[in-house]
Amino acid sequence: MIDVYIDGASAGDPGPSGAGVFINFKNGNVENHSIPLGEMSNHEAEYEALIIALDLCIERGVNMVSFRTDSKLIDDAIEKRYVKNKRFQPYLEKAIARIEQFDLFFIKWVPSNQNKQADSLARKAIREN
Known part of the structure; x- marks a missing residue:
């Protein structure tokens, strides 16, 4: 099982x-x-980070993953398989389709101070836009 830390950020x-x-x-x-993701909202960037990370794991043939995110929005959406804001429904569907390809998938919310590496990488990507 590998650990994957994700974060999306928007300026x-x-x-x-x-x-x-x-x-x-x-x-x-x-x-x-x-x-870099171009122009979008912070929530959209969080979903994009999740989908990109899932794709990276699939490309590497990993079948057991434990994800960490500091986004309650992402954690809740994946755990409940539901989004309140229908604007995010396509993102959720993409993520679930990918998640179903893993033998084991876990996602856990962590405080921001435990997700500093992913946060730093997301902020670096903003500067690269």
Whole structure:
């Protein structure tokens, strides 16, 4: 099981946005991904970070993952498989379709101070826009 930390950030609402993904393979290998996302809201950036991280894991053939996010919105949406704001429904559907490809998938909300690496990567991506 690998650990994946995700974060989305936006400089404005909407504004230049970025996704940060930190993957710890627990064998001494780690990956840092900083992906510029263009103009979008912070919530959209959080969803994009989730989907990008899921795709990265699938591309690497990983089948057991434990995700961490400091976004209650993302954690709640995945746990309940429901979004209150229908604008985010397509994001949720994309994420669930990917999640179903894993043998084991966990997601856990963590405080921001436990997600600093992904946050730093997301903020770096904003600057790269």
